[in-house]
Amino acid sequence: MKALHRFDFMGLRRTFGVLSIVLVVVSLGLLVGRGLNLGLDFTGGALIEITSPQDIAIEDARSALQGSPYQDAVIQHFGSARDVVVRVAPKEEIGNDKAGLELFALLEKSMPELELRRVEFVGPQVGDELRDQSGLALLMALGTMLVYIWFRFSNKFGISAVVALFHDVIVVLGFFALFQWQVDLTVLAALLALIGYSINDSIVIADYVRDTFRTSRLDDPLEIVNSAIRLTLGRTINTSLTTLLVVLALLIFGGEAVHSFAQALSIGIVVGTYSSIYIVCNLALSMKLNKEDFIVNIVEEVDEAP
């Protein structure tokens, strides 16, 4: 810890700047190349979750669906060998809403004691709408943050913080593309929470940088930023750690419904913490951040001394 308090964070700014660019480029490449594994919420289709007192063999389930319109369904275990999720994509000939119950009826025939735990059906049109709406919500959140930061801080910090947000969202989605984790509505929730969280980190550092610019005798912007990062380091690490701890608890114990959510947030918190230091400060410095940037927005302070 002590060594970190003397650490020259901005000394590594070029290295990490390059790393960030590489991360974003690779993520974008993955997003374009592999694409996202969009869940039912966004593609439409049907899903059932079944459970049985005995283990369910995937092959048995597959053979039960053989010859039916659902034979190309995706069948997966989750949690344990007794729990199975079956998904079918929307199809022209089975574009109707009865797919879930029909699937269950087929499976039940060959497997006794099956319990139907969950049925979901999303029409293709609703799926498209949810997808568009979610994309719009993400952009709106990013835009609103930009406006908020713009009023509160200097333009240079505002732009840097929003660039960092784009970085965070893109890298998290890059992970989802890389591992082909399922993206559903809860991932949108996680991304929006991440946007709030990550900007929060940036604001704290920006606040300290602003204070240091005002109070410190230091002249060199690089040194000022360095000292602000050092001052906030304890807080940055501790807050990220507590948040990460609860998100990990969700990831491990929260069950399948919040799994994607917890995956997105746990990566997001790490990436967001990193970006608040190495993207926000880095970029602001590259834009020649200086004392004047903070003068316009200084909050009036009453001098108490007579």
Added chain:
Amino acid sequence: MSQYPRWKLLLLIAVLGICGLYAMPNLYPDVPAIQVSSTEAGGEVSLYAREKMHKALTDAGIGHGDGEQVGTSWLVRMAGNDEQLRGKLIAEEALGRDYVVALNLAQTTPSWLRKIGASPMNLGLDLRGGVHFLIQVDSEAAVRQRMQAWAGEVRLMLRDEGVRYRSVEHEGRDLIVQFHDQQGLDAMDSKIRARLREFNGRRLEDTPGLRLSLSEQGVRDIQNYAVDQNRTSLANRVNELGVGEPVVQRQGVDRIVVQLPGIQDASQARRILGRTATLEFRLVADEYSGMSPSIAPVGTEIFPFKTDGRPVVLRRQSIVTGDQVTNANMGFDEQGVPEVNITLDAGGARRMQRITADNVGKPMGVLFIESKSEMQSYVDAEGERRERMLNTSEAYVINVATIRDTLGSRFRITGLDSAAEASELALLLRAGGLAAPITIVEERTIGPSLGADNIAAGLKSMVIGMAFVLIFMALWYKAFGLIANIALVGNLVIIVGVLSLIPGATLTLPGIAGIVLTIGMAVDANVLIFEQIKQLLKDGQPPLQAIEGGYKRAFSTILDANITTMIAAVILFAAGSGSVQGFAVTLFIGILTSMFTAIVGTRALVGVIYGRASRVPSRLSI
């Protein structure tokens, strides 16, 4: 540091006390219950019926409570899930068809808490199990139907006025009236326009005629009417299904959300919701009896008879239709054959009376019409995925009977296969038809066991996540960490209290995730404050000034940082749906309450511990 202001301390205690009080009902788990309500709208459960049911339950040896009045229905607590299911069947048997028996959950909140309006949090479908449907109303079909009616109205007008016309057609949202000659047009132009105020009319260019375009407002009115009317019908049907606390709400322009908590059999719900069956009573065109014409003679239509499929020729004009039915009940005749007893409204009764009086001794047919609609998706020329609604309807004659006497407002029909079919037809006639075809475009069914598992998983991750944070804070910030921990627990109490207090708030699994997340993020404010205090101590300030300064300096940072998360929560609430909105709500409330406990709460505790002059510490445990 001066002593902490007393009013702030009192405020804190008051908030914590009130929220704690209103959070308490959540400690009392709901118990299974059966809920009895009258099939008559607004009707209460009679004392006689209650006693009959309670006696039947006692006789069957099923453990049950005394029951209580909830709104217009009667709620009886049951000893367990098994008793609930058996009790429902027994209650149904005892009460007969005048009452609907539904499975529900009953609160066990002590009465003194209920007196102050405290009740547990509403649980979302993902936690308590149930069905969620999103239903699309084909409002275009409603517009089409209305256009047809208008065309008929214009034809009638022209006939009444004795004006010769070539055709009255509708093309999309335009009505085109073509006259034989210019005089006809001149005579009728202003009259038609005066009658059809919803339209903008202009004359056709090459032939004597009018093109009337339905205004945007007119289209909207029809669509609104169709969606609202469908919502009402669906709500009626849902009530007939016997569901505790159902939700039937309009969403957006042409969709309806239906949520049925605790429903076990989604397929039954789906069938009842989606069916659009109605009856029409028509005279049999008996001049053609014995013949079986392949093409319907003018003014008649041919329908198959239900049992054997033989063609029946009916008059095109109906006597009364299902819309004019005010009540319908299933019953049995003397031979035990199922029948439906029907009551007509005044207009229907008058028509029925007039026509049957003129036709005594002639046969009348009961036509059963069922329309189904299905979404079919296809790919259009540009490769875009689109959907269209396929409407099919099936009509058959279920009964032909000779009119023996003049019929009035009450009569009965037979010819139904089974008691179940009779009761379903009665239900559909009672609940009303749908003004426009509907399809289910989204369904989410959560089984009750999954709901219980979700609650368990959510609670487990909350407890473990919170334990992690409490341990970390105590180890890292020592005494101040413990203070932050007390605030954190207080925060949880306040979140639960606030969620229980807001009537519309619903707890979902993502909502629990939101609470867990805010627990992790809530300590951020304290971390910021404590780091500032540490810094000030390091700069050589005395402990009390360091505390004062730490809180003061951190405040604007905390505010800035939390406002952004609240903005994100608001956007998520606006864009998300269902359970994700639950996350937005808990995140928003959690951030708000955590700022309160982390700033005001810990400050008060610090004030109480270090505030008195006699206890000024020489060093802080931080």
